[in-house]
Amino acid sequence: QVQLVETGGGLVQPGGSLRLSCAASGFTFSDNQMSWVRQAPGKGLEWVSDISESGDTTTYRSSVKGRFTISRDNAKNTLYLQMNDVKSEDTAVYYCAYGPARTIRSQGTQVNVSS
Numbered sequence: 001q002v003q004l005v006e007t008g009g010g011l012v013q014p015g016g017s018l019r020l021s022c023a024a025s026g027f028t029f030s031d032n033q034m035s036w037v038r039q040a041p042g043k044g045l046e047w048v049s050d051i052s053e054s055g056d057t058t059t060y061r062s063s064v065k066g067r068f069t070i071s072r073d074n075a076k077n078t079l080y081l082q083m084n085d086v087k088s089e090d091t092a093v094y095y096c097a098y099g100p101a102r103t104i105r106s107q108g109t110q111v112n113v114s115s
Contacts, residue, residue: 002026009109022096038092
């Protein structure tokens, strides 16, 4: 069955860096566009970034552009999100996702940005 297993969340100070990983199995990873989405406390789910099947094309929400980098390793069936210069407003549960409307999602990992 489909599994998306995230690692890498935690507590980070403002201005710091964090790298999230998402190991995929149970589907053909390289055939699917992948995404990161997040949900901040008391807010709805919001899209963060997409990456094409080959990794050649990436897109970001404006608030993270220039600070976050999405990447993938199709040989390892793994998706990444490098988060640099994090801000308090980046505090959220982060999910890797794919499929129609990005509805197939991981269990989520908590990222807390706080001094």
